[in-house]
Amino acid sequence: MTHIEKRLTEKNMKLLKMEVIQGAHAGEIYRLEVLTENGENTSLIYKEFASERNNEVEIFSMLSSCIEPFSKVITLWASHPQAILIDDLGSPLKNEFSLLSAQHKKALLEKVLKRFAALHYSKVNIREGLKVHTLNSVWLEWAKNQLKRLCYECSWAESNWSKTIEQTYTKLNVTNYKQKCPQVITHGDPHLENIFYQDSQVWFIDWEWAAKSSPLRDITILCQDIYDPNLIQFISTSYYKKLKNLAIPFEDYLQDFNYFYIDHTTMMLAWEIEKFFLGYTSEGQIQEIVEFKINEIIKVTNEQIKWST
Numbered sequence: 001m002t003h004i005e006k007r008l009t010e011k012n013m014k015l016l017k018m019e020v021i022q023g024a025h026a027g028e029i030y031r032l033e034v035l036t037e038n039g040e041n042t043s044l045i046y047k048e049f050a051s052e053r054n055n056e057v058e059i060f061s062m063l064s065s066c067i068e069p070f071s072k073v074i075t076l077w078a079s080h081p082q083a084i085l086i087d088d089l090g091s092p093l094k095n096e097f098s099l100l101s102a103q104h105k106k107a108l109l110e111k112v113l114k115r116f117a118a119l120h121y122s123k124v125n126i127r128e129g130l131k132v133h134t135l136n137s138v139w140l141e142w143a144k145n146q147l148k149r150l151c152y153e154c155s156w157a158e159s160n161w162s163k164t165i166e167q168t169y170t171k172l173n174v175t176n177y178k179q180k181c182p183q184v185i186t187h188g189d190p191h192l193e194n195i196f197y198q199d200s201q202v203w204f205i206d207w208e209w210a211a212k213s214s215p216l217r218d219i220t221i222l223c224q225d226i227y228d229p230n231l232i233q234f235i236s237t238s239y240y241k242k243l244k245n246l247a248i249p250f251e252d253y254l255q256d257f258n259y260f261y262i263d264h265t266t267m268m269l270a271w272e273i274e275k276f277f278l279g280y281t282s283e284g285q286i287q288e289i290v291e292f293k294i295n296e297i298i299k300v301t302n303e304q305i306k307w308s309t
Ligand SMILES: Nc1ncnc2c1ncn2[C@@H]1O[C@H](COP(=O)(O)OP(=O)(O)O)[C@@H](O)[C@H]1O
Pocket: 021, 023, 024, 025, 026, 027, 029, 045, 047, 086, 087, 088, 089, 090, 091, 092, 193, 194, 205, 206, 208
């Protein structure tokens, strides 16, 4: 009996089938078909953490009451090998989002934003142990290296991109930015592969980077995965209305949006290039992704400079 079968047996479940979910994941992720003690077949996800990427275990222990309404976690194993068992939520929004009509995209985004508002309004005591997320130079340095690698490999990659991003960080002093909005609990990585829609509800997985930060932290990670300036504008406007009870001055909201959007677009630019080098993205796709993200960084930088002078 494998350790996974043993763990399921302890929960009165019998393993029927098991398949690996392929992808650039930090640990091992399996889709399991199990027989429950009620005699029902059900599909579950078992995520086993790599030893240096196990922060999610601590986050779940620390924030369980806060996370529970947003995630269908069944069980967590804190002993080696650390793992979680979650309901199978189907396929992430990433797979279908681009195929939806503009109207359906907005309707779905409204539901996602409603869930973010509920999370960001969470009244749970923000525990001392929970880290504070602030902007720094880590993503800038990673993106500069990745763009350099891309220039060696692809003739369409422009050698000045790295400098352009560096200038943004310098001009706006991104690495020393202090958030303007109140500190809330944030998920920390809600791109469309970590968001699901099931049973008329939006769900979030992958809480590894949860931390105290600006509510704009989550919104801008979502935005960098949307690739449509109208929808990005829609998210920004719509989310401000959802936060009205926090009484945030609009200038503060906008400034957090711009700074966090720049840093997260830079982060995901680097990660998207990594996925290209790992073979998960075609050259045509990565060209579109990189060009869109660089243009967004330039656009928002210019808006922020214009607006603050
Ligand atoms: N509960 C779930 N239901 C359905 N698919 C899931 C679930 N959990 C994980 N997955 C699949 O596995 C992928 C990676 O899981 P995730 O927890 O985000 O790991 P990582 O930290 O490596 O990103 C997700 O994008 C999704 O495709």
